Amino acid sequence: xxxxxxxxxxxxxxxxxxxxxxxxxxxxxxxxxxxxxxxxxxxxxxxxxxxxxxxxxxxxxxxxxxxxxxxxxxxxxxxxxxxxxxxxxxxxxxxxxxxxxxxxxxxxxxxxxxxxxxxxxxxxxxx
Amino acid sequence: xxxxxxxxxxxxxxxxxxxxxxxxxxxxxxxxxxxxxxxxxxxxxxxxxxxxxxxxxxxxxxxxxxxxxxxxxxxxxxxxxxxxxxxxxxxxxxxxxxxxxxxxxxxxxxxxxxxxxxxxxxxxxxxxxxxxxxxxxxxxxxxxxxxxxxxxxxxxxxxxxxxxxxxxxxxxxxxxxxxxxxxxxxxxxxxxxxxxxxxxxxxxxxxxxxxxxxxxxxxxxxxxxxxxxxxxxx
Numbered sequence: 001x002x003x004x005x006x007x008x009x010x011x012x013x014x015x016x017x018x019x020x021x022x023x024x025x026x027x028x029x030x031x032x033x034x035x036x037x038x039x040x041x042x043x044x045x046x047x048x049x050x051x052x053x054x055x056x057x058x059x060x061x062x063x064x065x066x067x068x069x070x071x072x073x074x075x076x077x078x079x080x081x082x083x084x085x086x087x088x089x090x091x092x093x094x095x096x097x098x099x100x101x102x103x104x105x106x107x108x109x110x111x112x113x114x115x116x117x118x119x120x121x122x123x124x125x126x127x
Numbered sequence: 128x129x130x131x132x133x134x135x136x137x138x139x140x141x142x143x144x145x146x147x148x149x150x151x152x153x154x155x156x157x158x159x160x161x162x163x164x165x166x167x168x169x170x171x172x173x174x175x176x177x178x179x180x181x182x183x184x185x186x187x188x189x190x191x192x193x194x195x196x197x198x199x200x201x202x203x204x205x206x207x208x209x210x211x212x213x214x215x216x217x218x219x220x221x222x223x224x225x226x227x228x229x230x231x232x233x234x235x236x237x238x239x240x241x242x243x244x245x246x247x248x249x250x251x252x253x254x255x256x257x258x259x260x261x262x263x264x265x266x267x268x269x270x271x272x273x274x275x276x277x278x279x280x281x282x283x284x285x286x287x288x289x290x291x292x293x294x295x296x297x298x299x300x301x302x303x304x305x306x307x308x309x310x311x312x313x314x315x316x317x318x319x320x321x322x323x324x325x326x327x328x329x330x331x332x333x334x335x336x337x338x339x340x341x342x343x344x345x346x347x348x349x350x351x352x353x354x355x356x357x358x359x360x361x
Contacts, residue, residue, distance in 0.1 A: 028171070032174065032175075032178065035178055035182070038182075039178075039181055039182060039185050042185045042186075042189055043185055043188075046185075046188055046192040049192045049195065050349075050351060053351055054352060056203075056353045056355065057336055057352050057354030058354070059354075059356075060334045060335075060336075060354040060355055060356040061334065063334075064312075064333050064356060065314060080338070080340075080350040080352065081352070
């Protein structure tokens with residue numbers, strides 16, 4: 001038994017120490033990974049909060065211009081939001097008897113190398 | 128003093144000799160082990176402290192986004208429920224929609240009051256469910272710095288209660304550059320709105336754009352912008 005060996009003052013073998021260190025580092029890596037996952041999702045939630053506000057603003061603007069806008073539009077948000085652009089499209093809703101259009105607003109931004117988008121749809125009456 | 132130090136050194140070298148003869152660690156081995164341990168510990172510490180500082184930054188930014196969410200959600204509910212009864216305007220001086228622009232040259236305003244169905248019954252003797260006059264006030268912060276405080280007051284219009292007016296509720300602090308823009312049906316922009324007189328008599332704006340920034344504890348400015356369409360806006 002290990003405690004018998006201890007009492008004989010033999011100490012741990014190198015293999016035992018290596019295994020202990022390996023287990024410890026796996027545990028540490030798991031903790032760090034968890035932490036970084038929490039950070040990523042908090043960052044994500046912050047960004048989405050901001051972006052959903054922008055999408056609402058663009059949606060309300062295009063909604064009141066609906067009769068006058070093209071089927072596809074895009075633009076930027078000005079110097080306060082240099083990282084974000086928007087794209088919008090107006091589609092007919094292919095259901096007979098319904099006089100409505102689908103307005104889709106997407107907010108686009110880059111996260112590192114990745115292209116990100118947040119899309120908001122609204123169904124609007126055209127009468 | 129010198130004598131004891133000398134003795135200690137002698138004692139230590141004696142000890143080291145004895146142990147290495149015994150098949151223990153040599154001084155060189157211990158030094159190498161220490162060096163490796165220091166390296167590992169310093170790498171671990173560096174990555175931990177990097178993560179800690181990033182966590183703190185994310186937490187600060189989170190608090191700012193949470194505060195912005197509270198303002199935007201409250202404004203969204205209150206404004207999309209904004210109420211106007213244009214046909215009976217003379218009988219209803221209590222029903223209005225007013226936004227006073229701040230003094231020129233400042234990026235703020237003072238008072239934004241309107242009638243809304245989004246009245247919150249905040250006092251126990253208020254049955255709720257009535258029209259309310261909702262006011263937002265932007266006040267300069269008492270402490271140093273350029274921040275503003277946003278207060279919301281909510282007063283039921285028809286409730287027969289003794290304590291009618293609710294105390295101002297602090298919605299957010301550290302606000303900077305708060306701007307509100309109104310648009311009529313023809314998409315003309317307005318910096319102020321007053322439904323009690325002039326061209327805007329008895330009318331609500333069609334849509335509103337709200338933009339502000341919050342100064343975080345880290346000194347960074349976090350800009351936010353949103354906009355709402357008013358269902359009763361004509």
